[in-house]
Amino acid sequence: MTAARAVVTGLGVAAPGGLGTGPYWRATLDGATAIGRITRFDPSGYPATLAGEVPPFDPGEHLPSRLVPQTDTVTRLALMAAGWAIDDAGLDLAALPDSGVGVVTASTSGGYEFSQRELQKLWGGEGKVSAYLSFAWFYAVNTGQISIRHNLRGPSGVLVNGQAGGLDALAHARRYVRDGLPAVVSGGMESALCPWGWVGHLSHRDISRGTDPARSYLPFDASASGFVPGEGGAILIVEDAAAARGRGAEPYGEIAGYGSTFDPPPASGRGPNLERAIRLALDDAALAPGDIDVVFADAAGVAAQDRAEAAALAAVFGPHGVPVTAPKTMTGRLYAGGAAVDVAAALLAMRDGVVPATVNVTDPVPGYRLDLVLGEPRRMPVRTALVVARGFDGFNSALILAAPGAAGREGAGQ
Structure with a gap:
């Protein structure tokens, strides 16, 4: 079914x-x-x-x-x-x-x-x-x-x-x-x-x-x-x-995929599980990494956490493999509200064909190997978007949004 x-x-x-x-x-x-x-x-x-x-x-x-x-x-x-x-x-x-x-x-x-x-x-x-x-x-x-x-x-x-x-x-x-x-x-x-x-x-x-x-x-x-x-x-x-x-409604987009993981204790010697959450979301949406048009990052603003997120994104998408943005640099981190705003922004980006910029960042770390959208919004078609969020103490979540008719195979993610 x-x-x-x-x-x-x-x-x-x-x-x-x-x-x-x-x-x-x-x-x-x-x-x-x-x-x-x-x-x-x-x-x-x-x-x-x-x-x-x-x-x-x-x-x-x-x-x-x-x-x-x-x-x-x-x-x-x-x-x-x-x-x-x-x-x-x-x-x-x-x-x-x-x-x-x-x-x-x-x-x-x-x-x-x-x-x-x-x-x-x-x-x-x-x-x-x-x-x-x-x-x-x-x-x-x-x-x-x-x-x-x-x-x-x-x-x-x-x-x-x-x-x-x-x-x-x-x-x-x-x-x-x-x-x-x-x-x-x-x-x-x-x-x-x-x-x-x-x-x-x-x-x-x-x-x-x-x-x-x-x-x-x-x-x-x-x-x-x-x-x-x-x-x-x-x-x-x-x-x-x-x-x-x-009823004739015109959707902004579809919730096409979702994945969540929890990080092990720091003393365990095991790394964070954000990458796995992203891959779970891709599998749920029946999409390949190359199908994702943009990532709305968690963007912790803390060097160790930024490094871990950048490593996860590079592992999944390859170095500079997908545009990455963090419009929350304009609002601050809104905790649970911030991830919901990122989802709204991703859907509006699909509607208007424009990715908002990450403001104020002037010296991106080259070793993170991210294609950050800096300075001005980037005009581009957006058919799919990945939104990433991490809570305190190890929560990782990834949600994939797809423009109407752009999701993966019928029945994916059952």
């Missing part, structure tokens, strides 16, 4: 540089860096002061008034992006069967800002917290609130595995579609830019301590000194290809 094909029919992006898919994509193609000194609070007393912040917004302009007091910034962004994605897909939720749409999202942190505010009230003398704190902090709250707002009663879930989570959530969505579900709302969203959340960020030793937004996050560069965190993400509509075709 041939497995159902899962296509993406709607995009909703809320990221540094742009609220909405259109503003985000224009800023990305313009090479506009959205990394800057934190404005949400005074960061001067912390060892790191840069982040990728979403543009200021009034949640009351995007959400029902009842939702505003019960949601953290991360959930407001997820609800906004989900609504945009549903509208973009032209999906009539009321026309679908009961329990016909699921929700699978990824998040690393949950509602830090909401939690800090309420705990400050408690410790500051009010002696109580909002009843909404019981769920607003929870990393699964985005899935729950999207489900409730849109009355989505299909199978749902949440992934908590860092940057890789955005890809893993979409892979779970594809699995649900293959099991017979008409559509799934999926992706990743993050926001933890408050003092409490920032302390959590800083517990990771690889965060850049630089103060120049143009020189603080430089993946694959000789001056790489860590990454800059950010907030935001993307929500996508993953739909059964036949169902989408039946």
Whole structure:
């Protein structure tokens, strides 16, 4: 039996540089860096002061008034992006069967800002917290609130595995579609830019301590000194290809292949398994390395991790074998939200025939043997794209996207 094909029919992006898919994509193609000194609070007393912040917004302009007091910034962004994605897909939720749409999202942190505010009230003398704190902090709250707002009663879930989570959530969505579900709302969203959340960020030793937004996050560069965190993400509509075709929808592309691995402990003497994840995704998509047009890299910005990713890409594709880009140099690493944004960017690259650039990198390490897209976007046909993501402590994920009609043999990846 041939497995159902899962296509993406709607995009909703809320990221540094742009609220909405259109503003985000224009800023990305313009090479506009959205990394800057934190404005949400005074960061001067912390060892790191840069982040990728979403543009200021009034949640009351995007959400029902009842939702505003019960949601953290991360959930407001997820609800906004989900609504945009549903509208973009032209999906009539009321026309679908009961329990016909699921929700699978990824998040690393949950509602830090909401939690800090309420705990400050408690410790500051009010002696109580909002009843909404019981769920607003929870990393699964985005899935729950999207489900409730849109009355989505299909199978749902949440992934908590860092940057890789955005890809893993979409892979779970594809699995649900293959099991017979008409559509799934999926992706990743993050926001933890408050003092409490920032302390959590800083517990990771690889965060850049630089103060120049143009020189603080430089993946694959000789001056790489860590990454800059950010907030935001993307929500996508993953739909059964036949169902989408039946209602006249025009997909952005297909989720054609997926692979995930876990690295062994450092003391084991064995190397990382990113290469294997990429090969698993290629096998799942029934594609050869030469079939991939572009790679959206994980781009850790840490020399050892950059070296390992470059080695994996060179092993699979050959030296300088495929264009590689990291548009997250404009936004910072958004954890689970970043991988979902990369998927959206890859689909938009297919639509428009242009690969966004990796900005600010001026001294790429020659030994990495990568064909980095630097300086300006590269005009080229994009029929297939590989998106790579790694979470903390060993998670590796690889997702292959194909333009409509460009995937491998019928029934691949069953």
